[in-house]
Amino acid sequence: MVLNLLVRDRRVSSALREVHDRKPVVLSPEAGRRWISKDLATDEITELAQAPLNAEHFAWHTVSARVNNPRNDEPELLDAVTP
Secondary structure: OOOOOOOOEEEOOOOOOOOOOEEEOOOOHHHHHHHOOOOOOHHHHHHHHHOOOOHHHOOOOOOOHHHHOOOOOOHHHHOOOOO
């Protein structure tokens, strides 16, 4: 099995700017299936990359600074913490 990963980023909208100045291009499940299609035309690639999910599709909260250490790998790292 061959797995591929592409991380594409773009400038962030004002709603996410306080978190970071760049964001990954996140595709909907349907768009993701189109993205990995062998028959995807160049114009379709451009269309998908220009219309990622935006801030309304996300929920965020503060997490522990422990997430910054790759040696920490437990599900509790995703739990919300009080800043």
